[in-house]
Amino acid sequence: MESIISAFKKVKDQTPLVQSITNYVVMNNTANALLSLGASPIMAHARSEMEDMVSIVGALVVNIGTLDEYWVESMLTAAKKAKSLQKPYVLDPVGAGATTYRNQTLTQLINCKPDIIRGNASEIMSLASVNIQTKGVDSTNTSDEALDAGKRLSNETGAVVCISGEVDYVILGEKIGKVKNGNPLMAKVTGMGCTASAIVGAFAAVEKDYFTATLAAMTVMGVAGDIAAEKAEGPGTLQLHFYDALYQLTPEKLEEKAITEIL
Ligand SMILES: Nc1ncnc2c1ncn2[C@@H]1O[C@H](COP(=O)(O)OP(=O)(O)OP(=O)(O)O)[C@@H](O)[C@H]1O
Ligand SMILES: Cc1ncsc1CCO
Ligand SMILES: [Mg+2]
Numbered sequence: 001m002e003s004i005i006s007a008f009k010k011v012k013d014q015t016p017l018v019q020s021i022t023n024y025v026v027m028n029n030t031a032n033a034l035l036s037l038g039a040s041p042i043m044a045h046a047r048s049e050m051e052d053m054v055s056i057v058g059a060l061v062v063n064i065g066t067l068d069e070y071w072v073e074s075m076l077t078a079a080k081k082a083k084s085l086q087k088p089y090v091l092d093p094v095g096a097g098a099t100t101y102r103n104q105t106l107t108q109l110i111n112c113k114p115d116i117i118r119g120n121a122s123e124i125m126s127l128a129s130v131n132i133q134t135k136g137v138d139s140t141n142t143s144d145e146a147l148d149a150g151k152r153l154s155n156e157t158g159a160v161v162c163i164s165g166e167v168d169y170v171i172l173g174e175k176i177g178k179v180k181n182g183n184p185l186m187a188k189v190t191g192m193g194c195t196a197s198a199i200v201g202a203f204a205a206v207e208k209d210y211f212t213a214t215l216a217a218m219t220v221m222g223v224a225g226d227i228a229a230e231k232a233e234g235p236g237t238l239q240l241h242f243y244d245a246l247y248q249l250t251p252e253k254l255e256e257k258a259i260t261e262i263l
Contacts, residue, residue: 001258005251007207007216012038016058016205020198021045021075023065023094026191029239033195036246037220039202045074054081058205061198062114063092064105065137072105079112088204088213090116091159092197097126097134110157115210117153118162118197121146128153138187143167151176160210162200164193168218170211177215180259181222183229185238192242196221215260223257224249 017040020030031041044053047070054060060082062075082089091114093106106127110117119127120139128149134140143165154161154171163169166184170177186192199221203213227249228241 001255001260003209003212004216004219004258004260005255007203007213008220008249008251008254010206011202014206015040016202017042017056018059018061018198018201018205019044019053019057019078020061020063020201021071021078022061022063022092022194022198025065026063026194029189029191030195030198032243033246034198034202036243037199037202039199039205041198045071047074047077050074050077051081054078054087055085057087059088059090059201061090061092061201062109063094063194063197064102064109065092065094065194067102067105072108075105076108076112079109079114083113088115088201088210090114090118090197090201090204092194093117093119093123093127094194095134095137096123098136114157114159116160116162116200116204116214117157118164118193118200118214120193121163121165124153124161124163125149128156139165143169147171147176160214162196162214162218164196164218168222170215170218172211175211176263177211178261178263179215179218179222181219181257182225183238185229185232185235186225186242188235189239189242192221192225219258219260220246220249220254222259223254226257227253
C-alpha cells in the first residue's frame with residue numbers, strides 16, 4: 001500500500017505528460033480523466049510529429065480502438081521511439097480477436113515490446129492465443145477465466161499484464177496483484193478501460209517499477225469508480241462523478257478505500 005500511495009503522490013507532484021494514440025470514441029473522456037487525476041494529456045497521431053512528440057512526453061499509450069493503416073504506422077513509429085528512449089510504452093489491445101486486421105496489428109505492436117499491456121479478459125485471452133472469437137470491445141469473459149492467459153502473456157512478452165473487469169489482476173511473471181475496487185456501472189460507460197490504460201501511462205511515467213505503477217493506477221481507477229458509484233444514478237452521472245472523484249482523491253482516501261492485495 002505504501003508504494004501505491006507513493007506513486008499516487010508522484011503523479012500529483014509531477015503532472016506527467018501522457019501521449020495517447022487512441023480512438024475517436026474516447027479521446028475526450030481520456031483527456032479529461034488525466035486532467036482530473038493531475039496528469040497532462042496530449043492526443044497526437046500525425047506521422048510527421050511522432051518522433052518529436054514521443055521525445056517530450058513521460059509515457060506513450062497506444063490504443064487500437066479505431067485503428068486504420070495510417071494510424072498503425074504512427075503507432076509503430078511512436079512505440080519504437082519510446083523504446084529507444086526507454087520511456088514507458090503501454091498497449092491497449094481494444095477488440096483483440098475480433099478481426100484478422102486487429103490481430104495482425106497487435107502482433108506488430110507486441111513485437112515492439114510494450115512495457116505494460118492492459119485489456120479486458122477476452123482481449124487478454126485472445127492475445128495469449130486462447131482460441132476465442134471476441135465479440136467486439138466488451139468482454140464476454142471474467143478476469144478469473146483469463147488469469148492463466150494473462151500469466152502466459154506476461155511470460156511470453158516480459159510485459160506487465162493487467163486484466164480488467166469485476167476484479168483487476170496485475171501480473172508480472174510470478175507476481176500477481178489483485179484489485180477488488182470498482183463498480184459494474186463502470187462497464188456501462190464507454191472507454192473506462194481506455195481511461196484505465198491512460199492512467200496506467202501516467203503512473204508509469206513517474207514510477208519505474210511498472211508492476212507497482214500498474215497496480216497503483218488500477219487501484220485509483222477502482223476507488224474513484226466506487227466513490228462515483230455511490231453518487232451516480234446511471235452511466236451518465238457515473239462518468240461525471242468519476243472525474244470529480246479522481247480530482248478530489250487524496251492519499252488518505254485512497255488508503256482507506258483500496259481493496260488491493262498481492263497474491
Ligand atoms: N463488474 C465490474 N465491477 C467492478 N469494476 C468493474 C467492472 N467492470 C469493469 N470494471 C472496472 O472498469 C474499468 C474498465 O474495465 P473494463 O474491463 O470494462 O475495460 P474495457 O472492456 O477495456 O473497457 P472499454 O473498452 O470500454 O474502454 C476497470 O477499472 C475495471 O476495474
Ligand atoms: C466502442 C468503441 N469502439 C471502438 S473503440 C471503442 C471505445 C471502447 O473501447
Ligand atoms: Mg477496452
